[in-house]
Each structure stands twice: as structure tokens, then as C-alpha cells.
Amino acid sequence: MSPTHVTLSHGSDFYGIDIVPAHQLRELGQHVRGVLPATDYPPLTRLLDTAGDSEHTLDTDQTTLLSALLHRAASHRRLRKPYRGIASLLGIAAANAAAAAEPWTWTPTTEGHS
Numbered sequence: 001m002s003p004t005h006v007t008l009s010h011g012s013d014f015y016g017i018d019i020v021p022a023h024q025l026r027e028l029g030q031h032v033r034g035v036l037p038a039t040d041y042p043p044l045t046r047l048l049d050t051a052g053d054s055e056h057t058l059d060t061d062q063t064t065l066l067s068a069l070l071h072r073a074a075s076h077r078r079l080r081k082p083y084r085g086i087a088s089l090l091g092i093a094a095a096n097a098a099a100a101a102e103p104w105t106w107t108p109t110t111e112g113h114s
Helices: 021-033 044-051 058-077 081-102
Strands: 004-008 017-021 056-058 106-108
Touching: 004 021, 004 081, 017 021, 017 081, 021 044, 021 058, 021 081, 044 058, 056 058, 058 081, 058 106, 081 106
Parallel strands: none
Antiparallel strands: 004 017, 004 106, 056 106
């Protein structure tokens, strides 16, 4: 069975993880292209476009940049409301990983909730 969700470290639940449907992450990648400058979004969209394909481990420098991009996208008035929530959730998780100076991991899984 192919992965349907991505488990993100440093998330908001009791265990410090979030589980997000992979298709929502890929859709967010399409939407941030409309709200962030083309020179800024490639590091973020590369990650979002491949969500669920393989595991990703991001270092502190990467998570610091991604957190800033995600927060900018989440606060943009043209980003549709459902995607603002996902961008905000991801931005917080990235910031948590950066603050802890720990890798931020994205692990594909077939289990999760929608």
C-alpha cells in the first residue's frame, strides 16, 4: 500500500508530531506558488511536491528558512483558508525543530487521519 499520510516531527500533539494527508501537502505546494515570489518558494515547493514519496530529514538551517516561508504563506490574504491552517501548522513544527536544533523529519505512512 502506498503512503497516504506524512508524519511530521516537532508537531502539535502530545508526542510532538503531526500527521497530515500527503495530498494536502502537495496541494499546498501548488497554492504557495500563487502567494510567494517565484524566487522564494522553490525550497518549500520541492518538499511539498514530493510529500509522501520518501522520508525527508531537514537540518536547522533548512527548517529556519521553511518556517519563515510557511509563516509568510499562511499570513497571505490570498491563500485559501484551509491551506492557511496547514501552512501555519507546518510553520510552527518547523520553528519548533529549529528552536530545538534538531532535524525536522517527514516520514511517509499508510496510517493517519484526514
